Amino acid sequence: MKYKTLILLPLLLLACTLSAIGTPLPQDGRGALVATVKPTEQQTASPAPQVCQVKNGAGALNLRACGATSCPVVIALREGETLTQTQTVDGWLAVETAGGLRGWVNSKYCEVMK
Secondary structure, eight states, X not given: OHHHHHHHHHHHHHHHHHHHHTOXXXXXXXXXXXXXXXXXXXXXXXXXXXXXXXXXXXXXXXXXXXXSTTXXXXXXXXXXXXXXXXXXXXXXXXXXXXXXXXXEEEGGGEEEOX
């Protein structure tokens, strides 16, 4: 019995690993991988995309890969540039530029347009 357990346990682990390999990752319509985040108390999903504009006096605003100052900068946005906001998480806005770049900006520097 002891030997059966020693043989069957690694086979079971291998089967579980192989079944996870075939699981597809989420992608957008262009084939790019997308992050999936479930809303918590600190984050809210916007019901419809809103438009915001980089505030005057902000100078260049960093579009980041994720919502934190430690995340890499994707591009520097110009003052007055218009962005489409899709989500808010802990003071960071998930946005898309007119050119289709997606990233995060600090909400303090992007004014929601009415």
